[in-house]
Amino acid sequence: MEKKKWDITIIGAGLAGLTAAVYLAQAGKQVLLLEHGSRLGGRAATDEQNGCFLNIGPHAVYKNGAGLQILHELGVAPSAGELKLGGRLVTEEKIHDLPLTAFGLLKSGCFSFKEKAELARLLTKISKLNPQSVEHLTLQEWLHGAVKGKNARNFFLALARLSTYSNSPMQISAGTVLRQYQLSLGGVYYVHEGWQTVVNALGERAAQVGANVQTGKKVTAIRGTHPEMTVQLADGTEIATRNVLSTASPSKTFELADAKPTSQLGVLCDRVTPVYGAALDVALRRLPNPGTNFALHLERPYYFSNHSHTARLTQNRNHVVLHIFKYLSAQEETSAKRNRQELESFLDQLQPGWRNELITSRYLPRIAVTNGLPTVERVRNARQTEVPETVVSDCPGLYLAGDWVVNESLLADAAYVSGKEIATHILRTEMSHLSLATGARC
Ligand SMILES: Cc1cc2nc3c(=O)[nH]c(=O)nc-3n(C[C@H](O)[C@H](O)[C@H](O)COP(=O)(O)OP(=O)(O)OC[C@H]3O[C@@H](n4cnc5c(N)ncnc54)[C@H](O)[C@@H]3O)c2cc1C
CATH class of the missing domain: 1.10.405 (Guanine Nucleotide Dissociation Inhibitor; domain 1)
Known part of the structure; x- marks a missing residue:
């Protein structure tokens, strides 16, 4: 067991975890941020392959979205190009x-x-x-x-x-x-050199305001309730903390907390349906058909965009980064192999001869675009209930955040908003615990 006791231990350094870490640490809390992966960012990370920056599937920033406002509030200004209409x-x-x-x-x-x-x-x-x-x-x-x-x-x-x-x-x-x-x-931006630049800026901000950010740390269990909680890591280390904020998916958090199916976390897992997509990320030496930079299919759920038409995503100016994507339906079981063939045929149609120009490509057959679809039922519940889904009331001290949370935003914006909202909630709750304790002493 490590000696130090943290005010808040955050699981996951994606956008939600990083956002919450900055708000909590800049308010003076002792924050430990633990990320399983070897780098920060989760699904907002970017891979550099052969001098080309590949986001995890097509990623666009909503110009008027709540996420960008939060980033500005935290002193992070993404460097990006605005997508021009047409295709x-x-x-x-x-x-x-x-x-x-x-x-x-x-x-x-x-x-x-x-x-x-x-x-x-x-x-x-x-x-x-x-x-x-x-x-x-x-x-x-x-x-x-x-x-x-x-x-x-x-x-x-x-x-x-x-x-x-x-x-x-x-x-x-x-x-x-x-x-x-x-x-x-209102328009969208594609970020120069990928979303990792935004993630890294948030990570630096978190460290500047005093959060302890660690990668390569897999959490395997969450135990106890406020203020005596423990987070266990895969290497056996036990970390003492007053509160835990999990930004892993609801189903992963359910496992980590070893919750019962009838608990609030169990009910939440039943209610929340992830949204998946199949992503083909491709870098080419040149675009065979330079007149086509963006396309949608009318009858099929396909997307194509040349992100380097708008953003700097390659070290060589002639090279291009394309994202081809299939929006998967929640009801249908689909085949990963067939989806790849469909995406490649769509690219054949738009950019014939692309295979001759290939630098690198990556296929993600089933990636969670958001961990929770805002269904009619969830939107209604969010309007009606006073306690948000992110406060696990049957396990005091355990909080949740992530893009699955129903707020007025979606996708990454929902992740940033949920991170900010839960940080505000934790600060308020800690403040009321403090006044109760000092009141009791008086
Ligand atoms: C293909 C694709 C396209 C997208 N396009 C857009 C777009 O155009 N615009 C937009 O706004 N959004 C887009 N998104 C959504 C956006 O990427 C996500 O909403 C956002 O990155 C989610 O952030 P998060 O913090 O909620 O979750 P995550 O990024 O999943 O972060 C959770 C983190 O928790 C870590 N973790 C999990 N379990 C543990 C554990 N046990 N111990 C330690 N760490 C753990 C994970 O490694 C991860 O880093 C897209 C997503 C995808 C996949």
Whole structure:
């Protein structure tokens, strides 16, 4: 057992853990941040391969998102390029221009006149619609009432997948989709040299304000309750701490805490469904078809983007980093091999001859894009309950954070927000423990 007792031990140095560490340490708490991996960042890390920076699948920062505001508040300013609108819309028969403006929609050969009118009405209406007014409906239910034409409906589903990275219209709350779609209208950035630069800046900030950040430390158990808690590491070390904040997925935290299925953590695990995607990350010597830098498929859940068209991601200026992605559905079991073939065929269609230009590639068959889909039920619960899902009330001193938390944000933004919110909650709770203790002594 190590002698020192920490105020808060944080499990996981992804965006949620790093954010919480900075807020807690700068408020004067003794913070220990333990990361299993050999580097910081979790799913926001970047790999450098042959002079090319590959994020873990396509990663974009929402210009008006809560995450960027939090980063600025913490003194971190990502260096990034803004994505310019434009690209291709692929159908089974043809490759069209992506209709992202009223004029583009008008001249698109992809939709009937009736569908164009319907889409124009829909896109104008939803840019102003209050997302909360449709939170009680699934995307499918809402879309059924809002759009009749098949291609018009498919187009909105493609935009919904693009904004939310999910392909579960029968579960996801329409309110979440609309909020995220509206956010994406404000624009997105691709980060120069990848998201690792943001992660490293956050890590440096955490260390500056006094957090003890350690990599290569796998937590294997969480025991006890506030203020006598223990975190056990894989090498057998036991760490004494008043509080534990876990940013591992709810199911991993359930195992670490050895919780009962009927406990709050058990119920949470039943409720939270992760969202997965298949990612093909590719670096090429040059782009065979330089006119196509971005594409969506109308009928299939495919995405393509040349991120180096916007951000500096290669040491050699001619080289390019592409991300090709399939949004996996929560209901369907899919084959990793077939998904890879589909992604490669999509790339063949957009960039014929790409294999001759290959520098390096990486295939991630089933990566969790977010650890929890904001379903109608979870969004409703989050509005109605006073105690958030992140406070494990049947295990005082145990807290949770991560991108699975339902707040007004999604994806990385949800991770940053949950990290900030739980840090604020822990500080308030510690303060009330302190006043109770001093009050009792008086
Ligand atoms: C393919 C893909 C594309 C994405 N695109 C976007 C995008 O365009 N825009 C966007 O905003 N978001 C995007 N995201 C989502 C974003 O990357 C995540 O929401 C965010 O990185 C999650 O941060 P987190 O801290 O919640 O979780 P994680 O990054 O998973 O961090 C949890 C950390 O805990 C550590 N850990 C787990 N168990 C233990 C243990 N027992 N002991 C010690 N450490 C442990 C893990 O190693 C990990 O580092 C994308 C994600 C993926 C996968």
